[in-house]
Amino acid sequence: MIVTVVIRRGGERGRAERVEFRVPVSGDPTVLDLVSTIQRDHAPDLGYRFSCRVGMCGSCAMLVQGRPRWTCRTRVSLVVRRGRIDLAPLPRLPVVKDLAVDMAPFFETWTSAGGVFRPRDRSAQEFARVTPGDPRRREADAAIECIGCAVCTSACAMAAADPGYAGPAALNRVWTLVNDERDADGAARLAEAAGPGGAFSCRSHGACARHCPKGLDPRRSAAGLRRAAALAALRGRL
């Protein structure tokens, strides 16, 4: 089978153009395989990013047929339409080159929303003991497998509409830390999460949960943050 792959090429400042490649496909490769084939056989200067190829590192996400996806685990057969696949870099992030974006602004939102671990005891020698059944641990467990691929934030309508919104990935990260036994200052973290562009800006569309390749539910994490912030506010701890 021949698949026509249309790639949005160009850097942030240069003029972007759509370039078409006709790629012979055998078996059922992934979209990332397809892009690697294009770079190897057709366009050695094609810019894209990947690392683990097995759905762990979160570096290969791009827009596939207009929808954000992790390409290393997306089969061509799942997305090809009438023999054609459109590829573009993730939206709202600076394009480094072709399909590779600069992820720095994405991770900066994690910091501004309070998604950075601050240990309670910096000199701790022992592991913190947290039982598997602990409710807070279960909350953290449900959200912890994020690989930072930015698929959810790319899919989020609020993140698209409001540049000041931290986005689902950042809020999901904050929720894991709020529930982290070892965390130093939950109240300050909640105050950051309840700040402008934080959990109260989430409108619960759920595009994040529908798109997350790891099956996480950042919408639930944002709701947890709102709940925790409201309880803290009632107790005068916010």
Added chain:
Amino acid sequence: MSPARARALLWLARRLAGLGLAAGLAVHLVQAGGGGGPALLARLGESAGWQAFYAAVVGLAVIHGGLGVRDIWRERGHGLAVPLVRRRTGLALLALVPVHVLAALVLLAFPALAAQAFTLAQTPLHRWLEAAAVALVAGHAFGGLRVLALDIGLWSRAQGVLGWLAAGLTAAAALAVLV
């Protein structure tokens, strides 16, 4: 008070007022459906308890609607660009509810006018308008309850199903007016 605390408390106030309104609305619709407008107005005119109930509902509506408008205003330019059934129905209710409350007050004050108005309002068009109003308020309420479930940590994964359930219940409420 810190801005974060104020934001959290105002959010809580809007959600709790919404929950109270949902309960109040259920009582009101059952009341209105039971004996119709004339019986409801008659009870309201005679009973201090019902007057207190409706005063509380109006108070909750002012809190809920006021905070909702505040949010929409602060997010103007991008908030409403996002298609949100709750916001659109909420804005429509901002127009409908004051007219509804004012009309009820006028009819309470002038019983003779009420008798005339209820006689005139027996047309099919009036019935359709009534169904549309019920659909609007029920859609807003059921949509709000769906989000409230998410906010208290329930059925996050089932939000899609709950959305369809809300749409079905809204349609059923409107149909109940028509048949």
